[in-house]
Amino acid sequence: MGFLTIAGWAQQGGTVRGNVYDKATGEPIIFGTVYLDGTEYGTNTDENGFFSMGNIPPGNYRLVATYIGYDSVAVDIEVRPGRIVQQQLYMVESSVNLSVVDVSARKEKARSEVAVSALTISPRQIEALPSIGGQTDLAQYLPVLPGIITTGDQGGQIYIRGGSPIQNRIMLDGMTIFNPFHSIGLFSVFETETIRTIDVLTGGFGAEHGGR
The missing domain is CATH 2.170.130 (Ferric Hydroxamate Uptake Protein; Chain A, domain 1)
Incomplete structure (x- = not known):
């Protein structure tokens, strides 16, 4: 019974979602990579630049977006139990060749x-x-x-x-x-x-x- 009680009160994860855009044009970044630095949580944006990652353990994270030809962008976020973090990211084209x-x-x-x-x-x-x-x-x-x-x-x-x-x-x-x-x-x-x-x-x- 003790194990069941503990499991019943387990913390609920949060959700991180949003969109990634080209800062100059406002166009969505398609198939860009978005991830939480230092973790295994990551995904790609869709045709609208939208991304979503669910069941993230509560805590403080650095949200990073990368895309070929653009400078990576990162923001610090806080994930709370059962809450949704909505974050818009804007990327700038890189002036350095890969x-x-x-x-x-x-x-x-x-x-x-x-x-x-x-x-x-x-x-x-x-x-x-x-x-x-x-x-x-x-x-x-x-x-x-x-x-x-x-x-x-x-x-x-x-x-x-x-x-x-x-x-x-x-x-x-x-x-x-x-x-x-x-x-x-x-x-x-x-x-x-x-x-x-x-x-x-x-x-x-x-x-x-x-x-x-």
Whole structure:
């Protein structure tokens, strides 16, 4: 009975939600990354720049928004039990070129380079795969790789070497992307024509990836 009583009085989490906009134009930032610094809580904005994170433990946090080509923005917030924190974030375009682009430009790789537990894929390989509706997408190509399976009817999840989807880490030019696959599982948020190369690491990756 004592355990039941304690559980009944457990603190309720709060919700953090809001919108991210371009400060100069007022346009929404689409598929931007929003997260609570120092935690595992994070999400991406939708087509309206809206984001929402629920069941956040009460406490003080730093809310951070990042997007390619923009300076990151951060604000301090307080999450209270059962309350909603509504926060608007405004981002400014960065005047500094991304160094990762310069590094990628100096790399000369084969279109498909196989290493230990690693694959490098080119957009041409994705486009060569028969596609649904004539539109090629990374989500349709991943299942042809060894050790990777996807589910299209349960949230567009990917499973690598028997691991769970939460153990995967998807990154775009060094930034973590949350929920990159649409619910139908056939398409991702990445447009094939904008991709330079794709590195798929299924094991043996370095400590910089944080165990994911």
